[in-house]
Amino acid sequence: MRTNLAKLGVAVAAMLAASGANAVSFTSAAGAPDPAFAAGETAVVTFDAPNAAGYSFTAGTIGTATGTSGAAAAPAGDATTYGYVSSSFAPNFATLSTPGLRSISFYWGSIDAYNEVDVLGAGGSLLTTIGGSALPPANGDQGDAITNRRIYITAGVGETITGLTFRSTGVAFEFDTIAAAAVPEPQTWAMLIAGFGFVGIAARRRRARYVTA
Incomplete structure (x- = not known):
């Protein structure tokens, strides 16, 4: 049974890959304070406790x-410990490595045009870069909800997110409470597909009984 599930998981993965990769996408929600995580996500990095x-x-x-100090400013409404990268650091970036993910989100404080985050895929490949300029006005306002936002990043079909690189050419890029949802294991996909199949078979049998009656 386990072997069959593994084979079915491989087949599902192959079908997903064959359907063509879609570019990773992102959306955002105004903060001050931090908005909710995306459905299915759980906190994995908070800077107040060990990482998941x-x-x-x-x-x-x-x-x-x-x-808030001269080095960094707390994201609006955030009284906890937060992370940041800065042009005053050498190097001026930090890379978070993760398990394979279908989605990841984080609270981005006082967004500036000189802040960027790279979304990494399989083998550390670059899937996309999200710059602060993509979230106007990106003027570094420390209290406005429109410049303190939760960013929701979702992998496309055939893609897996494996990390984020936060980078800043100014002072500074502040962020907190990273949340994520992992990619289901092949066995989980197989069980889901098998479940859908059983539902379909049951529905067909019910229709057949109605026709006979």
């Missing part, structure tokens, strides 16, 4: 702070 298993900053320099 499989999530770690593996390259670059990550700073942490609370409140």
Whole structure:
């Protein structure tokens, strides 16, 4: 049974790949305070507790702070510890490595045009880059909901998100409470597909009984 499920999982993955990859997409919601996570996501990095298993900053320099100073400004409504990268760091970026994800989101504070986040895929490949300029006015306002936003990033068909690189050429790029939803294991996909199949068979049998009656 387990072997059959594994084979079915491989077949599902192949069908998804064959359907063609769609570009990773993102949306956002105004903050002040931080909006809710996307459906199915759970917090994985908060800077106030150990990261969830499989999530770690593996390259670059990550700073942490609370409140606002000359080095960084707390995202609006955020009284907890947050992370940031800055042009004052060498290097001026930090890469978060993750398990395979179908979605990830984070609270982006006082958005500036000089802030960027790279979305990474399989093997560390670059899927897309989201710049602060894509979220106008991107003027670094520390209190306005429109410049403090939760960013929701979703993998396209055939894609898997494996990390984020936060980068800033100014002072600074602040963010907090990263949440994510993992890609289902092949066995899970197989069970879902099998479940849909059983529902279809049952529906056909009911229709056949009605026709006979």
